[in-house]
Amino acid sequence: MYKAKAYSVANATSPFASTTIERRDLDAHDVQIEILFCGICHSDLHQARDEWREVMPTIYPCVPGHEIVGRVIKIGAAVTKFKPGDLAGVGCLVDSDGTCPECKAGLEQFCPNATLTYNSTDKHLGGVTYGGYSDSIVVTERFVLRIPRNLDLAGTAPLLCAGITTYSPMRYWDVTKGKKVGIVGLGGLGHMGVKFSHALGAHTVVFTTSASKKDDALRLGANEVVLSRNANEMAKHADSFDFILDAVAAEHDINAYINLLRRDGNLTIVGAPEKPLPLAVFSLIFGRRSLSGSPIGGIVETQEMLDFCGEHNITSDVEVIPIQKINEAYERLLKSDVKYRFSIDMASLKAE
Ligand SMILES: NC(=O)c1ccc[n+]([C@@H]2O[C@H](COP(=O)([O-])OP(=O)(O)OC[C@H]3O[C@@H](n4cnc5c(N)ncnc54)[C@H](OP(=O)(O)O)[C@@H]3O)[C@@H](O)[C@H]2O)c1
Ligand SMILES: [Zn+2]
Ligand SMILES: [Zn+2]
Numbered sequence: 343m344y345k346a347k348a349y350s351v352a353n354a355t356s357p358f359a360s361t362t363i364e365r366r367d368l369d370a371h372d373v374q375i376e377i378l379f380c381g382i383c384h385s386d387l388h389q390a391r392d393e394w395r396e397v398m399p400t401i402y403p404c405v406p407g408h409e410i411v412g413r414v415i416k417i418g419a420a421v422t423k424f425k426p427g428d429l430a431g432v433g434c435l436v437d438s439d440g441t442c443p444e445c446k447a448g449l450e451q452f453c454p455n456a457t458l459t460y461n462s463t464d465k466h467l468g469g470v471t472y473g474g475y476s477d478s479i480v481v482t483e484r485f486v487l488r489i490p491r492n493l494d495l496a497g498t499a500p501l502l503c504a505g506i507t508t509y510s511p512m513r514y515w516d517v518t519k520g521k522k523v524g525i526v527g528l529g530g531l532g533h534m535g536v537k538f539s540h541a542l543g544a545h546t547v548v549f550t551t552s553a554s555k556k557d558d559a560l561r562l563g564a565n566e567v568v569l570s571r572n573a574n575e576m577a578k579h580a581d582s583f584d585f586i587l588d589a590v591a592a593e594h595d596i597n598a599y600i601n602l603l604r605r606d607g608n609l610t611i612v613g614a615p616e617k618p619l620p621l622a623v624f625s626l627i628f629g630r631r632s633l634s635g636s637p638i639g640g641i642v643e644t645q646e647m648l649d650f651c652g653e654h655n656i657t658s659d660v661e662v663i664p665i666q667k668i669n670e671a672y673e674r675l676l677k678s679d680v681k682y683r684f685s686i687d688m689a690s691l692k693a694e
Contacts, residue, residue: 343367343467347691348476349665350403354392357669360694363405363476366466370420371482375430380474381409381500381658382684383530384591385614387672389461393616400461407474408434408459411489411499412688421483429495431487431648432479433502434459434638436471440484448642450485475665477691487645490652497657500530500683501648503638504658508535508587509647510639511610512542515585519543524579524586526570526599528555528562531589531612533682534658536562539587541654547579549599552678562659576602581629589613596633597622603631611635658683664690 346365349358368374386406388394410432414424424430438445438453445453457465460473473479489498508531517523523544525535532548539546540563548559549570559567568575579602586599590613597620600609607629611619626633639647651657659682663671671684 368418370418372418374416375412377412379499380407405472409499409502410474429489496685500658504530506639511636521584526588527590530683600625660685
């Protein structure tokens, strides 16, 4: 074992503070990564504050972070995919059983024995896994992603969660040219959704509660922007969407969006608010519309997404911050005030 620097929260109401954590020594298939950038996902905030206690209670101290980009510094004897000096990425998953039907289908996100990057049982050291708000991490090579060389690293980190979480359902629901696609909530996930929808050729409409984000939405690739609190603007789009991706982090009215779907249209929810959302079932029944959810993506698809980003020069729009600004960043995230993802420059951790 060795010690790594990190930032953790001690309980649901405490601010982040500097700490040290233990990382395992490498076994044959492990890769040790020096973390260069880690994105701040709203899921980090939900879990740091135990907002998902009903489904996955947080074990403290908690070191969040699952949008990790770094450089390989050491490899185990059997590692073939990476060598020291290579760029590497780690997302929300660091292990799975590899033997269940989900794993065999390349859908590790559904494996009943998957290990999440943080707040999951640590099979090696006991206790709980610690995420990317740290200067290094050790991960088995099957869960380490290759990073296209042409991309800016600070903006690449968020692809590991915000990127795959929006790319995967768009591929599953066949977002292509000729389709009308809505993206609800222009945050970290939402702005990636806009970029992918645009790159896949769909007519893209952004729904936002923030009038100030209108110009950005168009710049990011939207064809139209709707202020979702304006009922008249919403009504103009009734019965017209093939697919809507809902990436909102808080309570809101999903029924208003279901009514915008055409017959057989689908609304996929990726946002994971703390409280249940009421559903008016008649809007589903009358249009044979469907409502579904989607969690992150498997490893093969995550690599496909990263390669797609390399080819299309897609990264996240980031505000790079030193880790010492993390408590401030969380408060701004709660106010939907980030353009459009915080990416922590881990070099700042050296000062601790
Ligand atoms: N399914 C998965 O696998 C997965 C993966 C990652 C994250 N998530 C979840 O997805 C959600 C979004 O994450 P994120 O990191 O993109 O968060 P974020 O950057 O905070 O973006 C959320 C956006 O939702 C909108 N919003 C916030 N409060 C709202 C309200 N009260 N009513 C309507 N809209 C509101 C805002 O957009 P506007 O200003 O444009 O309105 C905000 O920018 C979180 O719940 C997160 O936990 C799920
Ligand atoms: Zn995330
Ligand atoms: Zn499995």
